[in-house]
Amino acid sequence: MHLARYGAAIALAWLALPCAHAVKRRFTVRDDIAMVRFTHPRASPEDPGTAIAEPSPDGKSIVIVVTQGRLSDDLIESRLLIFQVSAIRNAAMHPQLSMPKPKVLATVQGMPPPFAVHAHDGVIKDVRWAADSSTIYFLTANRQGNYRLCAVRREGGRVDHLTPSTMSVDRFTLSGDRITLLASGQRPASSAAGQALNADARDITGTRLIEDLFPDSRYNRAIRVFRLYTIRLDANKPSIHSVPNYALEQIPFLARAYPFAASSQAGELIKLEPAKSVPKSWSRYAPATGYPQLRLRQGSTTGQFQAANIMRPLEYTAINLANGKQTPLLPAPNARSLGYLRDANRAVWSSDAKRILLTNTFLPVDRYSDTTSGDVYPCGVASMDMPDDRVRCLFFENRSLNPKVFHVQDVAFEKSAAKVAVLLHNGLNQQIVQHYTLRQSHWLLISTDLVQSPVTSLREWQRQDSDGGLRWRMFIHQSLNDPPQLWVRAPNGSSQKVWDPNPQFRQMRFGHASSYSWRDPHGHQWSGILIEPVGFIRGKRYPLVLQMYDYVDHQFITDGLYPTAFAARELASAGFVVLQFRKQRDTGSERDPQIALEGYQSAVAQLNAAGMIDPGRVGVVGFSLTCWYAAYALVHDPTLFHAATIADGLDNSYMQFMMFTPGEYFLRRQMLGVRGVAPFGVGLAHWVKTSAAFHFDRIQAPVRIEAIGPSSVLQEWDLYASLRLLKKPVDLIYFPHGTHIHKHPLARLESQQGNVDWMYFWLKGEELPDQSSVVSYPEWESMRRSYDRLNNSTKPASQ
Structure with a gap:
């Protein structure tokens, strides 16, 4: 095990641009880290590949947020930029004029919190305009990952x-003259787990292993106590007021995923709050396909309701902001708790605060037409009238995993509380808007519109639709091979570039990326992005690296999807063919890794048949869930891969089950769902047969393991120890303060560049020839000598 040797890496963080006549150089990990990215200005973008400008209500200005990593101080920098629409319009109409440069309203260096769930998160987020367009409100993160609410005038200044x-x-949300916000205090001081018996003994029955062994771990301190506050904006000096009688233990990133809607009078707030118990009737609520372990049962263990359980049952709740009183609105669980993850969770008030729209929720069992027996399914969009609590369902949820099926993305009232618009999306990147009207106590679908240009919210679509497409529009133009730039579309449909945040890319060469698809022998359709090496020569066979998880259609691809271990375009710069592809939908069973193996095998076979790759030089990168798939493939087809990286993932092994599930309700149900039986008695024989961890002796490929945080070291230890004891090539890299999706620039440098180095060494048999390497090769040379002796093989041929 070793830490990275960074050497002069920090000093090389900002690379000087070569002169105009210099030979173009190749894209590297450092370029990826320093890349200026458009960050979605709102809190929870529906599509992580979509970034848009946030227009002012009067249409005169737009603000954007851009973010990049700083190797010099290991921080993330975000900038809040503003453009004047009139200046852009004038430049577009008069070619002799240059496009205006953005004005910087705020610059922040900090670090997103450990549990930020989007790749390349910024430290400025949730940008909102005041109704009169005079002020912009936003959150900024400091170096500890804590967010402060800030405001700046449109014209700039302090x-x-x-x-x-x-x-x-x-x-936070703006409603009338009041801001309502959810906030936590400083992280609590670490304390020993369990109950003190005396000065020398503690009872840790029922605690989590990670709490017992690593009380100072940031993961143990992630659960915070949240409280509600209000700020009156019409006061001479705004002051913060606490909402009494409200406190909630929660993991921060979960709170940001849920509705937070104050009424127009700011008297009540709708949130998803943890259920206090599970009534017997809730067992009839059908979990989503593939999630049978999430069915709610009366009398389940208390772990079901703990803050650490990311799938604990929640219900839509109204909170009185004057006294903190909580009133369940239905009461029934939100459908996300039962695995309905493709539908957004939304709560929307009508302008008179007498009707509410709630999405992705079950209704009370007695509200369904058949109350006698059988499963009941969630309502996609429900309306609720206040104060008589009458509930109506616009339409019921579809359990199908067919990518053509539409799911709720957003809802909104239209011209009155009797008219509703619903934005839906599907797995084919199509969007529609359905219009409903309330007639004779029933919601009727009256029309459907096809969304021509992708939108992230109904507000954006309504803004486009209101002027018949005649307004000047700002948008982010990008493709698989075109870096993102800010463009403007004129009312006549013509488009022009406004601003390029990465002019340095004009002096770089990128491997060409294109969509790629294939079928495995069992008929599963697979899709991905295939990236050719820089200087690709048709007919020449290249080493191949497979990266399975997901990708974003039509987005400029750099690392692949996440900056943990994935390094797609950087590997292409080093002479590799790279296939970043989407895993199949999970079944939550032992079939999943076998399906993945067939995807790996069929991809290699098709690329080999096309004459693009050398099947004797193929590597694989597993991250998070796909570590399970990669480890399974290494065991069940030992000659398929010739180098591998396993980064911070579960593999549903016996060791992981025994270490983590006693204190983790959701994980225990998940792993029991996969194996179908606990590893005791006759069940143990089944685990020995099916778990890859009992067969690591079959692995032939050199394996790089990346462990992020102390619990990750434990979950990866059986793989590391097995290969180490078997004297097989293995490298264990530890990020003690890292995050699952790497945020720190130096962590990204080690993870991504280290992975490029690893693949180059084992698949090409060489050391990377330039100075970008972050590793010390002598250790790997020693591994290779042992590897060669063990396998009676020769050094891999270089390309």
Whole structure:
């Protein structure tokens, strides 16, 4: 095990641009880290590949957020930029004029919180305009990952901090003359797990292993106590007021995924709150296909309701902001708790605060037409009238996993509380808007519109639709091979570039990327992005690296999807063919890794038949869930891969089950769902037969393991120890303060560049010839000598 040797890496963080006549150089990990990326200005973008400008209500200005990594101080920098629409319009109409440069309203260096779930998160987020377009409100993260609520005038000037540095704001909403926000205090001091018996003994029955062994771990300190606050904006000096009688233990990133909607009078707030119990009737609620372990049962263990359970049952709740009183609205669980993850969770008030729209929720069992027996399914969009609590369902949820099926993305009232628009999307990147009207106590579908240009919200679609497409529109133009740039579309449909945040890319060469698809022998359709090496020569066979998880259609591809271990375009710069592809939908069973293996095998076979790759030089990268698939493939087809990286993932092994499931309700149900039986008695024989961890002796490929945080070291230890004891090539890299999706620039440098180095060494048999390497090769040379002796093989041929 070793830590990375960075050497002069920090000093090389910002590379000087070569002169105009210099030979173009290749794209590297450092270029990826320093790349200026458009960050979605709202809190929870529906599509992580979509980034849009946030227009002011009067249409005169737009603000954008851009973000990049800084190797020089290992921080993330975000900037809030503003453009004047009139200046852009004038430049577009008069070619002799240059496009205006953006004005910087705020610059922040900090670090997103450990549990940020989107790749390349910024430290400015949740940008919102005041109704009169005079002020912009937003959240900024400091170096500890705590967020403060800030405000800046449109014309620029001082950035005002509306909340103290001791408070971390998670959500906020503007309603009338009031801001309502959800925030937590400073991280609590670490304390030993369990109950103290005396000065020398503690009872840790029922605690989590990670709490017992690593009380100072940031993961143990992630659960915070959240409270509600309000700020009156019409006061001479805005002050913060606490909502009494409200406190919630929650993991921060979960709170940001849920509705946070204050009424127009700011008297009540709708949130998803943890259920206090599971009534017997809730067992009839049908979990989503593939998630049978999530069915709710009366009398389940208390772990079901703990804050650490990311799937604990939640229900839509109204909170009185004057006294903190909570009132379940239905009551029934939100459908996300039962695995309905493709539908957004939304709560929307009508303008008179007398009707509410709630999405992705079950209704009380007695509200369904058949109340006698059988499963009941969630309502896609429900309306609720206040104060008589009458509930109506616009339409019921579809359990199908067919990518053509549409799921709820957003809802909104239209011209009155009797008219509703629903934005839906499917797995084919199509969007539609359905219009409903309330007639004779029933919601009727009256029309459907096809969305021509992708949108992230109904507000955006309504803004486009309101002027018949005649307004000047700002958008982010990008493709698989074109880096993102800010463009403007004129009312006549013509488009022009406004601003290029990465002019340095004009001096770089990129491997060409294209969509790629194939079928495995069992008929599964697979899709991905195939990236050719820089200088690709048809007919020449190249080493191949497979990266399975997901990808974003039509988005400029750099690392692949996440900056943990994935390094797609960087590998292409080093002479590899790279296939970043989408895993199949999970069945939650032992079939999943076998299906993945067939995907790996068929991809290699098709690329080999096309004459593009050398099947004797193929590598694989597993991240998170796909570590299970990669480890399974290494065991069940030992000659398929010739180098591998396993990064911070579960493999449903016996060791992981015994270490983590006693204190993890959701994980225990998941792993029991996969194996179908606990590893005791006759069940143990089944685990020995099916778990790859009992067969690591079959692995032939050199394996690089990346462990992020102390619990990750434990979950990867059986793979590392097995290969180490068997004297097989294995490298264990530890990121003690890292995040599952790497945020720290130096962590990204080690993870991504280290992976490029690893693949280059084992698949090409060489050391990377330039100075970008972050490793010390003598250790690997020693591994290779042992590897060659063990397998009686020769050094791999270089390309």
